[in-house]
Amino acid sequence: MTMRRIFAAACLILCAVFGFTRPALAQDDPRAVLMRAAEAMGGLDRLQSLDSVVYTGFGQRAYFQGGGNITGDPMAPTKWQQLTDVQRTFDLGARDLPGGRALYQERWGQEFPFAGLFGMDFPRRQTVQSGELVLDHPLPALLAALHPDTRLGAVTQEDGLIVVGFQVDRTPAWIGMDPATHLPRFTRWVAPHPNLGDLTTTAWFSGYLPFDGVQLPMGLMQVLDWRGQVNLMFQVDSYRVNASAAQLPPFAQPIAAEPVRPPSTQVTQLSPGVWDVRVNGAGGAVVEFANRLVMFEAYGGEAQTLLRIDAANALVPGKRVEAVIVSHHHFDHTGGLRAAVSRGLEVISHRGNEGIIREMVERPATVFPDALARHPHPLRFTPVDEHMVLEDATRRLEIYRVIEHSHMPNAVFAYLPAERILLEGDLGDEAWQLHWWGSAYAANIRHYRIAPETNVPVHGAGPVPIEQVFANTRRQIAAAVEYCRNAEAGGRFVMGCPVQYDAEGAVPLEPR
Numbered sequence: 001m002t003m004r005r006i007f008a009a010a011c012l013i014l015c016a017v018f019g020f021t022r023p024a025l026a027q028d029d030p031r032a033v034l035m036r037a038a039e040a041m042g043g044l045d046r047l048q049s050l051d052s053v054v055y056t057g058f059g060q061r062a063y064f065q066g067g068g069n070i071t072g073d074p075m076a077p078t079k080w081q082q083l084t085d086v087q088r089t090f091d092l093g094a095r096d097l098p099g100g101r102a103l104y105q106e107r108w109g110q111e112f113p114f115a116g117l118f119g120m121d122f123p124r125r126q127t128v129q130s131g132e133l134v135l136d137h138p139l140p141a142l143l144a145a146l147h148p149d150t151r152l153g154a155v156t157q158e159d160g161l162i163v164v165g166f167q168v169d170r171t172p173a174w175i176g177m178d179p180a181t182h183l184p185r186f187t188r189w190v191a192p193h194p195n196l197g198d199l200t201t202t203a204w205f206s207g208y209l210p211f212d213g214v215q216l217p218m219g220l221m222q223v224l225d226w227r228g229q230v231n232l233m234f235q236v237d238s239y240r241v242n243a244s245a246a247q248l249p250p251f252a253q254p255i256a257a258e259p260v261r262p263p264s265t266q267v268t269q270l271s272p273g274v275w276d277v278r279v280n281g282a283g284g285a286v287v288e289f290a291n292r293l294v295m296f297e298a299y300g301g302e303a304q305t306l307l308r309i310d311a312a313n314a315l316v317p318g319k320r321v322e323a324v325i326v327s328h329h330h331f332d333h334t335g336g337l338r339a340a341v342s343r344g345l346e347v348i349s350h351r352g353n354e355g356i357i358r359e360m361v362e363r364p365a366t367v368f369p370d371a372l373a374r375h376p377h378p379l380r381f382t383p384v385d386e387h388m389v390l391e392d393a394t395r396r397l398e399i400y401r402v403i404e405h406s407h408m409p410n411a412v413f414a415y416l417p418a419e420r421i422l423l424e425g426d427l428g429d430e431a432w433q434l435h436w437w438g439s440a441y442a443a444n445i446r447h448y449r450i451a452p453e454t455n456v457p458v459h460g461a462g463p464v465p466i467e468q469v470f471a472n473t474r475r476q477i478a479a480a481v482e483y484c485r486n487a488e489a490g491g492r493f494v495m496g497c498p499v500q501y502d503a504e505g506a507v508p509l510e511p512r
């Protein structure tokens with residue numbers, strides 16, 4: 001008798017004596033556990049004969065999964081996106097797909113001032129989902145786990161719940177059942193994330209109600225294995241089971257992935273030893289020093305950042321990029337950070353970003369290996385407080401802490417005083433339609449007594465003359481003021497309204 005069997009036998013006796021709930025054991029049949037859940041939800045025959053289930057509702061989603069807050073401080077307030085007019089249609093008749101497929105439709109808007117109208121105008125968007133994308137609801141998740149093609153894993157226990165592991169394509173997944181009701185309490189899956197490596201999401205289900213004999217949850221909540229970040233809070237307000245085909249929306253998109261624009265690298269020399277290197281409309285400067293190159297920002301993702309590093313390394317024979325200045329922690333601006341560290345780059349940023357950058361670099365990517373998993377390097381982080389200078393006989397590059405900026409209080413920008421070139425992320429963007437921190441550019445120039453002639457933004461087509469930066473900013477501030485005026489006329493008081501800044505500073509208060 002193995003030790004495990006001895007414990008199992010002992011437990012069977014003790015648990016019977018003390019009246020404990022029967023614990024799940026390794027030799028429990030995972031399919032039998034799932035069958036009990038199917039029985040609790042309405043019976044396997046009933047579930048497998050469903051053609052469609054539709055739910056509607058509303059909720060909040062964490063912007064950038066918690067990577068878009070004003071700072072990377074774990075106690076920084078979460079920025080939420082509001083989800084309205086949500087309708088999700090499960091097509092369960094697509095029986096070749098484990099879990100079927102879903103048409104997800106929503107309107108969304110930012111619950112914070114955002115630079116684009118597209119984040120403020122509640123467009124109706126839709127996407128077709130299958131595979132791991134339908135594991136966040138117990139009905140398709142259970143059907144996926146019970147699909148004949150699905151490989152089931154072990155039965156385990158977690159905090160009193162009975163958990164069955166399974167796999168959908170390459171995605172490891174789990175479903176946790178309440179031992180009293182046998183209803184699914186959570187599902188969980190692992191997905192690759194550019195900033196966070198393997199990211200595990202647990203979707204929690206609450207408030208089950210019967211609809212045409214099928215038990216379905218009214219509360220949907222998602223929590224990440226990063227910081228315990230709540231990623232979704234969702235309240236269902238209706239379910240329809242087997243609605244007539246005439247009531248259902250068409251599944252417009254094919255399931256095949258959309259064609260991705262092939263990345264193209266664009267290199268522009270700005271001055272001897274200073275280049276703008278960008279990929280698909282985002283990037284930043286590369287600056288030559290006596291023995292090395294320094295790059296601004298690791299934007300976008302692994303592919304984008306490695307392309308920029310490779311292009312930079314080809315600029316000067318014998319010199320390579322050895323450091324990256326990271327303007328701020330937002331997940332688009334740090335999407336290539338793990339890739340940069342995989343090439344051994346030193347990371348220079350505001351001291352307030354060290355914690356979140358360390359978290360990003362130290363998380364594993366073993367299920368979905370990325371460049372950093374294949375080429376591990378420890379993080380070398382150089383903090384900037386107010387001001388730091390990189391200087392040798394050939395070059396002087398000044399790095400400053402950004403002031404007067406509600407979007408990113410822990411940020412840096414850089415300045416080449418001899419060349420009069422300013423390097424920045426999110427101080428401005430010619431593509432922005434609205435500007436809520438429009439005084440920041442002028443405020444930083446004044447505060448640090450610098451005199452840039454050319455701006456190299458992370459976002460956009462490339463370098464911009466300084467007069468153009470101010471013209472863009474004034475136009476974008478005027479559009480934000482107009483946006484607020486229209487919203488107020490319609491009886492809505494939007495976050496960020498009224499606009500607090502013009503291009504020079506905070507506007508005078510009106511007594512009211």
Ligand SMILES: [Zn+2]
Nearest residue numbers: 332333425426
């Ligand atoms: Zn940005």
